[in-house]
Amino acid sequence: KGFVLGFTCIIAGNGLRRMKFLRIEDSLPISKLTFNLFLPALLFAKTSKASLSLSLWPVAVASFVTHGVLVAVVLVATRYLVESKSFRGHSCLCLLGANVAFTYPLVLSSPVLAETLFPKMIVWDTFGNAFVVFVVDYVIAMNYAPNKEATADEVQGIVPLQGVPVEESFGLELADDVSIGTVIWSDGNGNVGESRKRANSRYADVLGNESEDEQLDATAPDPSQFVDEDDPEKPGPSTLGRRSTQMQLSPTGVLAEALAHSGGHELRSSNGRQELLGGIRKVATNLPFLGQMLGLIANLSGLRMPGPLDDLIESLSQPYSALLFILLGLNLRWAIIRPKWAVIAKLLLARSLLMGSAALLLQLLPILPDEHSRHAVLLALVCPVARVTMSYVLDFGYNSSLHAAFMATSNVFAFSLLFALIVTFTS
Secondary structure (H helix, E strand, O other), rough: OOHHHHHHHHHHHHHHHHHOOHHHHHHHHHHHHHHHHHHHHHHHHHHOOOOOOOOHHHHHHHHHHHHHHHHHHHHHHHHOOOHHHHHHHHHHHHHHHOHHHHHHHHHHHHHHHHHHOOHHHHHHHHHHHHHHHHHHHHHHHHHOOHHHHEEEOOEEOOOOOOOOOOHHHHOOOOOOOOOOOOOEOOOOOOOEEEEEOOOOOOOOHHHHHOOHOOOOOOOOHHHHHHHOOOEEEEEOOOOOOOOOOOOOOOOHHHHHHHHHHHHHHHHHHHHHHHHHHHHHHHHHEEEHHHHEEEEEHHHHHHHOOHHHHHHHHHHHOHHHHHHHHHHHHHHHOOHHHHHHHHHHHHHHHHHHHHHHHHHHHHHHOOOOHHHHHHHHHHHHHOOOOOHHHHHHHHHHHHHHHHHHHHHHHHHHHHHHHHHHHHHHHHH
């Protein structure tokens, strides 16, 4: 039943976009409602009532150890196999951490799986995966940020919002009369075009705004054509400007650039503290994470919600399943996947081998206490890449279009694997 609903919603979301009933930009407000209201409600409602006990400690230990080994393997492997430092960081974001909540609608649609697998998946997520997603991935993204390679720690993909002269060191050739939000760029081979950049939305690169007044100039080639397959994170039009709202190209910005190149240690340390505080704020304000943690606290303390409040939370959790898969279909566009398919295929294969090896070892070794625990861990390991990694990609200037394409592909691939596994478990 859960897969029928999911598949129907994926087709519906994709069809509504093709019929222009919904646009790509509409996914942003839908996402905010889905992941900031309905998902936290679902996590709190189900976690607070799950059958959690101390007998699940082997799952917690297995999660902690497994994720520690996975992090070590990925860091060592990418250090020797990936030459570009920035793409090394992006590869780690694609390989480490999982969106375990992706499988909850499918598991919870079956009363048997909800009783036997869901509590174990919550423990697996809390005691290993959550730490990787919110701490390890953020530190990796901050450490390998491509903007640090392009300029310095604190100068992150500046996009001119004022018509001022620009030095060639910024990697862009700008017209003398640059207007607000307009960048004249060149790929270095004589191909020149005009690229749009909305100052009020840092998600434009990911959502692919399709309105007529924001289309690329007809004569301008697609910036993604100039992405080097050996270094997809090479600074260019698609990787610049993630923090345009934080640091504009102004005399102050130019001064910051000069200080950075001259070794402004105080500025670097200040920026490092800001990034660290930013990471802490992300965790503290992540509503799904808070919903799950509060649900765990309520469960372990024996706290029960009053009847009317419990009914309200349960009602708020219901739309999550449908909206999650509608968003998946809405953002599933072959046009953004096709140009980057070679890189996506390599990353997806690497992630599959990594998670598959971990799953196989956990199935064979006498670590997990019972069959249900092994099934729960297997489902958690095949979940797609964590959704929060997109915010890290945007914050630190990685290739957002590549990450969006990888996330879409990872979602579809995981949905197919989950279908096969759950059918096998319930047959």
